[in-house]
Amino acid sequence: MYAIVKSGGRQHKVSVGDIVEVDRIVGKPGSAVDFKTLLVVDGDQVTSDPWILEGVTVSGEIVAEIKAAKIDILKYKNKTGYRVRQGHRQKYTQVKVTSIETGKK
Secondary structure (H helix, E strand, O other): OEEEEEEOOEEEEEOOOOEEEEEOOOOOOOOEEEEEEEEEEEOOEEEOOHHHHOOOEEEEEEEEEEEOOOEEEEEEEOOOOEEEEEEEOOEEEEEEEEEEEOOOO
């Protein structure tokens, strides 16, 4: 069983036990997180109906906060002496998926 969840404007494919890097979520390591579910695949059965997905919960636990590799941004205009250097490191949160509850028994 796996699910497609939405977090931070991106979609992630998750299963129970996976560790997923999502855009930064405010919280301390060990705190619980719930995701909005877009699709659930359980064997041959695929569920994408929004009314059914309201009852589906994907829960996780924050593991750590990490930073991506640094990227360098350079702006340059010819013959004017204009140069700008800038760097950026995106912050991510590692989340371990603890359960996918479908509401079925």
